[in-house]
Amino acid sequence: MISWDKNEKVRSSVLGFIKSGRIPHAIMIEGESDDCKLQLALYIAAAAVCDSQGSPCGQCKNCHLASVGTHPDITRVSAIDGKKFLSVAQIRELRADAFVKAHSASHRVFIIEDAHRMNEQAQNALLKVLEEPPKNVIFILLVPSKTILLDTIISRCVLLSLLESVALDNTNSETADKFIDLLLSGSEYEMLKLLTPLEKSRADAEDFFKALSVCAAKRIKASGGHARVLDALFDDTKYYLDLLATNINMPLLISLAVSRSKGLLDK
């Protein structure tokens, strides 16, 4: 995992608004790594609840509670166990909760993990509170790519992008886009032909699957009828990256990725 503070641009904007004591009330963090995004969100949350201004001091009671994950003013919201999507009821509950005063800190922070798992109705419910946020409340949305959310939500948030440049590299994105096109047209043989060169290099395969994850995420919003397939493909890229980290045989991984992806269309 690359730590968020290795990203100079993100680091300077985060330290900037924390030092000035003006943390934006709506922040969106995009990036491939869930751990990395969460780590950044928790750092901002700790800074927001800390007694001293400027950075999380690490000494006060609020910092202590934040570091062990039990701070009453830091709420993490994710899809309920077994459910794939954040329900509109959850967002309404969060909205009501946001109007309750902070328990022990000066601010309340809501971290919405997997914010891309909000359907349009849930996003619109959230939009209402982002438009007229209660005082001293901070919302942090974690997404693989900002493009998945409604433009109205994006425009309300300060964006912190942790996307690795490899995933944004044109060659990787083109291959990933092509793979998705072939998948949606059901061309298993062409998919295999496209990915076979990756068998030679684990590093290239890793770059490809990272790019695929971002491309799949980006296309979920645009693709109406294929949203389910793209969403499943997005989840699968994490699985392939996990397999790559093991000593898996490369031709096996490539043929697995092709047949499993093709299978998504048939489901």
Ligand SMILES: [Zn+2]
């Ligand atoms: Zn502190």
